[in-house]
Amino acid sequence: xxxxxxxxxxxxxGPTAEVDIAGNVKEVNIMLTPEAKVGDxxxxxxxxxxxxxxxxxAEEIFDAWEDAHEALQ
Amino acid sequence: MRHSSKKEYARYxxxxxxQEIDRPVTVMEVCGTHTxxxxxxxxxxxxxxxxxxxxGPGCPVCVTDDYDLDVVMAMSRQEGLxxxxxxxxxxxxxxxxxxxxxxxxxxxxxxxxxxxxxxxxAKENPEVDVVFLGVGFETTTPVVAAAIDQAVQMGLExxxxxxxxxxxxxxxxxxxxxxxxxxxxxxxxGHVCTILGTEPFRFIAEEYxxxxxxTGFEAVxxxxxxxxxxxxxxxxxxxxxxxxxxxxxxxxxxxAVGFIEKxxxxxxxxxxxxxxxxxxxxxxxDEYVQYDARKRFPITVKPGKCRxxxxxxEVLKGLKLPYECPLFGKVCTPAKxxxxxxxxxEGSCAAYYRYGRQKAGV
Ligand code: SF4
Numbered sequence: 002x003x004x005x006x007x008x009x010x011x012x013x014x015g016p017t018a019e020v021d022i023a024g025n026v027k028e029v030n031i032m033l034t035p036e037a038k039v040g041d042x043x044x045x046x047x048x049x050x051x052x053x054x055x056x057x058x059a060e061e062i063f064d065a066w067e068d069a070h071e072a073l074q
Numbered sequence: 075m076r077h078s079s080k081k082e083y084a085r086y087x088x089x090x091x092x093q094e095i096d097r098p099v100t101v102m103e104v105c106g107t108h109t110x111x112x113x114x115x116x117x118x119x120x121x122x123x124x125x126x127x128x129x130g131p132g133c134p135v136c137v138t139d140d141y142d143l144d145v146v147m148a149m150s151r152q153e154g155l156x157x158x159x160x161x162x163x164x165x166x167x168x169x170x171x172x173x174x175x176x177x178x179x180x181x182x183x184x185x186x187x188x189x190x191x192x193x194x195x196a197k198e199n200p201e202v203d204v205v206f207l208g209v210g211f212e213t214t215t216p217v218v219a220a221a222i223d224q225a226v227q228m229g230l231e232x233x234x235x236x237x238x239x240x241x242x243x244x245x246x247x248x249x250x251x252x253x254x255x256x257x258x259x260x261x262x263x264g265h266v267c268t269i270l271g272t273e274p275f276r277f278i279a280e281e282y283x284x285x286x287x288x289t290g291f292e293a294v295x296x297x298x299x300x301x302x303x304x305x306x307x308x309x310x311x312x313x314x315x316x317x318x319x320x321x322x323x324x325x326x327x328x329x330a331v332g333f334i335e336k337x338x339x340x341x342x343x344x345x346x347x348x349x350x351x352x353x354x355x356x357x358x359x360d361e362y363v364q365y366d367a368r369k370r371f372p373i374t375v376k377p378g379k380c381r382x383x384x385x386x387x388e389v390l391k392g393l394k395l396p397y398e399c400p401l402f403g404k405v406c407t408p409a410k411x412x413x414x415x416x417x418x419x420e421g422s423c424a425a426y427y428r429y430g431r432q433k434a435g436v
Pocket of ligand 1: 385389400406407411
């Protein structure tokens with residue numbers, strides 16, 4: 002329930018942003034991370050960015066997320 | 075870290091744990107994702123005998139009370155109303171039915187991935203009321219608060235939230251105060267702490283003298299956290315440590331906390347099998363009462379009878395292991411769940427059923 006997925010911000014349009022999640026482009030809301038810039042990595046939860054993280058962390062969390070996601074299927 | 079080096083690192087951590095543990099330690103995880111990670115990795119079998127892991131009330135779906143669920147079902151049956159919910163809630167049984175059953179009988183229940191999808195539904199269907207079922211801990215609450223903020227900006231009058239939101243720190247205090255529950259340390263939920271940071275958990279170290287470690291979701295994260303706990307005990311320096319530095323800063327996300335505080339206020343809330351806990355739930359603030367589904371559609375239902383033999387309450391408090399429930403695996407299975415702990419993929423019973431059946435001999 003509290004899973005969060007890392008993604009990279011490609012484009013910002015006001016309160017929303019286009020992000021790349023493992024090669025898929027998706028529109029998400031970035032109201033909760035107003036400091037996020039294009040090129041930043043953010044953690045996503047239920048369609049909203051909840052924290053800005055660094056690239057290395059994003060990669061590591063992504064690996065863990067893939068594992069967890071598999072477990073929950 | 076690559077797979078092989080991860081394995082080696084896990085072995086190293088396990089070895090350290092075996093060498094360094096010098097007293098029995100019972101550790102509770104308060105996060106369904108940890109419960110699944112621990113069950114899946116089979117970690118329990120590899121830990122030193124002195125180390126016990128308990129699963130706590132870490133799944134927001136599982137802690138939802140029957141009475142609240144019955145009110146949700148009754149509301150979903152109202153004419154001219156769309157109930158929008160995360161998929162996790164669809165199969166959770168109230169005393170009589172589930173949202174899935176209500177839907178099959180004609181209720182307009184929609185599964186959404188994000189509360190912003192519910193906003194969209196409200197925008198597209200101005201003639202009906204859209205109620206978003208707000209379930210979740212502090213990871214999810216700011217997202218719902220942000221959606222309410224958007225509804226306010228958009229002047230959406232047909233959108234409201236049925237808040238079943240729960241707060242993690244107050245329930246940890248309840249567990250610490252319960253003389254039956256014996257916990258020496260906590261693995262803190264990683265993404266709840268992404269929002270809250272460490273401050274709201276300091277009382278655990280300072281008032282109760284117990285370590286807590288904010289933990290990530292891989293087996294090596296959990297092992298690292300357990301080692302930090304053992305070291306905190308050895309050094310007699312209980313504190314709130316962050317193992318999951320990748321996603322958690324000590325100050326959390328103050329903007330997100332600000333959204334929660336702007337729209338919600340803490341209230342007494344019912345936890346399944348645990349009961350009423352003061353200040354452990356959230357309702358809309360008076361200024362935003364029009365977005366509060368409970369106030370907009372006041373519904374009361376007759377309290378239903380608790381299912382006989384269901385041990386969800388004891389399981390949630392770590393007093394019983396899932397397979398100690400008389401219904402586990404026999405009457406209660408993921409295909410035919412009796413309690414929500416068996417429905418949610420992150421529920422303790424579902425995790426044990428999935429990964430621990432052989433051991434339980436079921
Ligand atoms: S096995 Fe089923 S009935 Fe027993 S505690 Fe778990 S969810 Fe509840």
